[in-house]
Amino acid sequence: xxxxxxxxxxxxxxxxVAHGITRGFRIGPMTLWIQRxxxxxxxxHESGTDAMDESLDLDNIKTPEQSILESKNAVRFxxxxxxxxxxxxxxxxxxxxxxxxxxxLNVPAHEEVAAYVSTPxxxxxxxxxxxxxxxxxPIFRPSDTFFGPSTLEGELCYASQAFxxxxxxxxxxxxxxxxxxxxxxxxxxxxxxLDLIKLPAPNLSLYRIGENMFLTQDVVYTRTEEDxxxxxxxxxxPGVNAGDEGGKARAVLVSEPREKVSGxxxxxxxxxxxx
Amino acid sequence: MDSILVEINRALSSEEAGAVLKxxxxxxxxxxxxxxxxxxxxxxxxxxxHIALLRPLISYIVIGVTVLxxxxxxxxxxxxxxxxxxxxxxxxxxxxQTSASNIISGFFLMAERPFSIGDYITVDGNTxxxxxxxxxxxxxxxxxxxxxxxxxxTMLKSNVTNITRFPIRxxxxxxxxxxxxxxxxxxxxxxxxxxxxxxxxEEPKPxxxxxxxxxxxxxxxxxxxxxxxxxxxxxxxxxxxxxRAFDNAxxxxxxxxxxxxxxxxTKPFPVQIMSADKTDTNSAQD
Numbered sequence: 152x153x154x155x156x157x158x159x160x161x162x163x164x165x166x167x168v169a170h171g172i173t174r175g176f177r178i179g180p181m182t183l184w185i186q187r188x189x190x191x192x193x194x195x196h197e198s199g200t201d202a203m204d205e206s207l208d209l210d211n212i213k214t215p216e217q218s219i220l221e222s223k224n225a226v227r228f229x230x231x232x233x234x235x236x237x238x239x240x241x242x243x244x245x246x247x248x249x250x251x252x253x254x255x256l257n258v259p260a261h262e263e264v265a266a267y268v269s270t271p272x273x274x275x276x277x278x279x280x281x282x283x284x285x286x287x288x289p290i291f292r293p294s295d296t297f298f299g300p301s302t303l304e305g306e307l308c309y310a311s312q313a314f315x316x317x318x319x320x321x322x323x324x325x326x327x328x329x330x331x332x333x334x335x336x337x338x339x340x341x342x343x344x345l346d347l348i349k350l351p352a353p354n355l356s357l358y359r360i361g362e363n364m365f366l367t368q369d370v371v372y373t374r375t376e377e378d379x380x381x382x383x384x385x386x387x388x389p390g391v392n393a394g395d396e397g398g399k400a401r402a403v404l405v406s407e408p409r410e411k412v413s414g415x416x417x418x419x420x421x422x423x424x425x426x
Numbered sequence: 427m428d429s430i431l432v433e434i435n436r437a438l439s440s441e442e443a444g445a446v447l448k449x450x451x452x453x454x455x456x457x458x459x460x461x462x463x464x465x466x467x468x469x470x471x472x473x474x475x476h477i478a479l480l481r482p483l484i485s486y487i488v489i490g491v492t493v494l495x496x497x498x499x500x501x502x503x504x505x506x507x508x509x510x511x512x513x514x515x516x517x518x519x520x521x522x523q524t525s526a527s528n529i530i531s532g533f534f535l536m537a538e539r540p541f542s543i544g545d546y547i548t549v550d551g552n553t554x555x556x557x558x559x560x561x562x563x564x565x566x567x568x569x570x571x572x573x574x575x576x577x578x579x580t581m582l583k584s585n586v587t588n589i590t591r592f593p594i595r596x597x598x599x600x601x602x603x604x605x606x607x608x609x610x611x612x613x614x615x616x617x618x619x620x621x622x623x624x625x626x627x628e629e630p631k632p633x634x635x636x637x638x639x640x641x642x643x644x645x646x647x648x649x650x651x652x653x654x655x656x657x658x659x660x661x662x663x664x665x666x667x668x669x670r671a672f673d674n675a676x677x678x679x680x681x682x683x684x685x686x687x688x689x690x691x692t693k694p695f696p697v698q699i700m701s702a703d704k705t706d707t708n709s710a711q712d
Binding site: 200292293294295297298302303305307310 | 594630
């Protein structure tokens with residue numbers, strides 16, 4: 152993990168790339184190059200190996216060897232629009248994200264715990280006056296994982312590279328990851344093992360406080376009886392993470408959920424939420 | 427057969443236009459009813475395989491009954507027709523034993539549901555995607571884009587492996603390293619390679635099984651999991667990455683070794699070093 156202060160300038164927004172110029176951006180582990188040619192946008196990127204890389208540099212990335220932008224990994228977009236603006240946007244993952252605890256954790260009967268989960272962001276790149284989406288990709292491609300009671304049934308998810316933390320301060324705030332407060336209420340008579348938590352990332356909205364602190368709506372899991380089900384509630388805005396009331400008010404909506412859930416409380420099989 | 431024709435002729439020549447009209451209406455109604463049933467079938471809960479199997483069957487039955495009914499309305503003596511049909515059925519029965527067996531096997535397959543259209547299966551050494559499950563056969567498209575028609579009876583009698591039934595698959599990599607290597611270290615490297623590959627599932631965890639002391643190597647199986655859609659790409663990547671990681675760590679993947687002993691009482695094998703020129707000359711003479 153590299154160290155250093157996160158710049159105040161955010162990476163979400165519009166940037167100018169003049170004709171014939173290549174501009175580089177470093178967002179966490181990803182280095183991105185964008186070249187504007189006549190009637191064409193050319194995009195190439197390289198991904199580092201450290202999922203928790205803190206880097207953010209929007210101005211000083213060296214122009215790459217031309218070969219990178221001419222390699223097979225570069226993506227080209229034909230564009231009649233002669234606009235020189237490129238727009239970056241952020242969204243949450245397109246599948247649920249599974250986070251594990253660093254140490255085994257149990258929630259006794261009639262107890263509750265708040266866990267802070269870090270999930271990777273997806274970056275959208277749009278261009279043109281009507282901001283047409285060119286491509287969307289994870290800033291760091293998380294590993295796949297399978298979450299379910301057996302290998303026969305379950306759901307394909309992403310594995311978060313970061314452990315969940317019991318204190319918000321212990322969860323690194325990175326410009327390419329969002330933090331979600333997950334409140335787990337165990338209202339049953341049995342202790343609840345919390346080795347893995349599945350976060351329904353596609354159902355959550357993404358918020359921003361300041362330029363580079365990303366949060367999502369809070370999520371509340373309630374295990375009530377021994378019937379194998381738990382309820383999942385998605386709160387309206389980030390609450391616990393945002394701190395004081397002022398923080399909550401400053402939270403700006405960055406993107407809507409990919410999939411909206413009907414109603415804010417959903418009942419799911421217990422085994423499909425925790426392990 | 428002649429009597430049937432006579433009956434038809436009599437029915438037509440009787441100029442009972444009303445009966446003819448009625449027969450036509452019955453036929454049209456039968457065709458419409460068959461179409462209705464077929465379209466209802468498509469909207470039901472049945473899967474594509476069942477629909478493909480039941481559709482023609484429903485059409486044959488409904489239209490068959492309708493035709494008989496229409497003929498009856500035309501005044502045809504059904505007992506003659508049924509008698510002829512009985513004889514015909516016996517003849518056809520002998521001639522179409524295989525077809526009947528395939529049709530009945532098709533029904534068993536439908537009830538058992540071992541696979542659906544779009545699944546990848548292996549039957550009798552043929553692996554491919556199931557394109558259709560028909561009345562008589564199952565058609566699969568192999569990886570090399572060939573169509574293989576497998577009779578339903580064969581499907582029922584053979585071992586069928588459904589490769590894509592479940593969402594995830596395990597890649598069993600059979601590996602071996604030289605005897606001098608530290609197997610714990612090898613295991614760590616395998617896990618690290620799997621962890622770095624985003625296609626490798628974190629859960630279920632990869633499986634490492636030390637099989638034993640082989641003829642030339644310490645043999646083990648490393649089995650990470652991936653999503654079924656990524657299987658082939660993942661298999662290729664993992665083999666390349668494991669080889670690269672072993673090379674980087676200086677771990678030898680041995681090929682079969684054979685040590686020759688001449689015995690304690692014999693002399694060592696004589697070794698003769700020949701000059702390159704002489705070797706070339708010998709080669710040329712050979």
